[in-house]
Amino acid sequence: ASAARRVDPTLEIVVLEANGYAAYGMCGLPYYIGGVVPDAENLLAYPPETFRADRGLDLRLHTRAVSIDPARHQVETGQGEPIGYDVLVVAAGAQPTRPPIPGVDHDRVFTVRALEDSIRLRAMIDNGGVRRALVVGAGYIGLETAEALAAQDIEVEVVEALPQVTMGVDGPIGELLEAELRAHVAVRLDTAVTALESRGDALSVRLSDGDMIDVDAVVLATGVRPDSRLLTAAGADHLPGGALLVDDQMHTSIAGVFAAGDCVAHHHRVLDAPAWIPLGPAANKTGRVAGTVAAGGNACFGGIVGTAVVKVFDLEVARTGLSAAEAGPDALTCDVVHRSRAKYYPDGHPIHVRLVFESNGRLLGGQLAGRDGVAKRIDVLATALYAGLRICDLTELDLSYAPPFAPVYDPMLIAAQRAMLNLPAVVS
Known part of the structure; x- marks a missing residue:
């Protein structure tokens, strides 16, 4: 909605939100529960009134869309109110799965x-x-x-x-x-x-x-499932699990209807196929694209490689692309343990790198784990995957070096050099 407003200040934009909050940092919820984020208000991008007053959005909280009639260009709300539209963007996200077991609805x-x-x-x-x-x-x-x-x-x-x-x-x-x-x-x-x-x-x-x-x-x-029921019921194309199929401008198969965020499948650049991997950065980017194009602007989304990082107590763990299991039995792997900083510099820790690749040298994915320096390095791998680099290209990357941050041969370079030894000489 904000992207649409930036494109066309004259548009009438209605935003329906089923819950009582709009635009909050969902990925920050565990840190709010743990007390790292002291107040729930800190998670809000802006108060609702900012969207209404400063951006001119007709934001309606506690208002759930229950059905869509594409022929009539109409959305019906839970209050029984029909709302007409010229262009519709659905960004309903994903809903948590609840196992069908007795007592699952208990208030604890x-x-x-x-x-x-x-x-x-x-x-x-x-x-x-x-x-x-x-x-x-x-x-x-x-x-x-x-x-x-x-x-x-x-x-x-x-x-x-x-x-x-x-x-x-x-x-x-x-x-x-x-x-x-x-x-x-x-x-x-x-x-x-x-x-x-x-x-x-x-x-x-x-x-x-x-x-x-x-x-x-x-x-x-x-786990979660894509909240795509409104559009699948209206006949939109989707993957078997329900994730909506869209093009790079977020058009669905229904004319005049866009979809973005965790309810859609994104083009996976390694698989060269749509994949449903609900992560925050792609949700944000596709929302901007959908809003821009819906308002008459021009934008497109380049796809994903499935990059994620998580902190688990004192360990940082990250992945991008395909794991060995996802890549299949013909994929090759290379595992390396190196140091996060120069050997003589204090507070360095072992960092574990796994590369996944094909026998022709094509990079398929990677994983890292360590006490520090993981997020920086997974982003290097993610960039390499996005750009279609090969193992031999990784060995030549001009990465930053200073003793507080990395050894002179970064763990990424060591892993790539080791992986080259597993490739046929003609490929190397």
């Missing part, structure tokens, strides 16, 4: 997706009502939330239905991540929650291994 069961839910959990913590918590799911949100709770002296247990922590990393990087998590909280893999039972002010949780544990709060971090 939370998801870290809506600000309202996080405010409620934070209030319960501040009032001393959470001494033991269960986090269900060991993906990005589960890992960050486990740390946020543990930092407040809450006894935390993480259960994950899969046999490994599920951040999309593998090999030694996955092992480091699991070890770091286990060093701070209890972890059960290959374990699912089968039922939640109320026990006064607490919950008894039944697990698939037969155990029962009593907790004060349960945080569901079992």
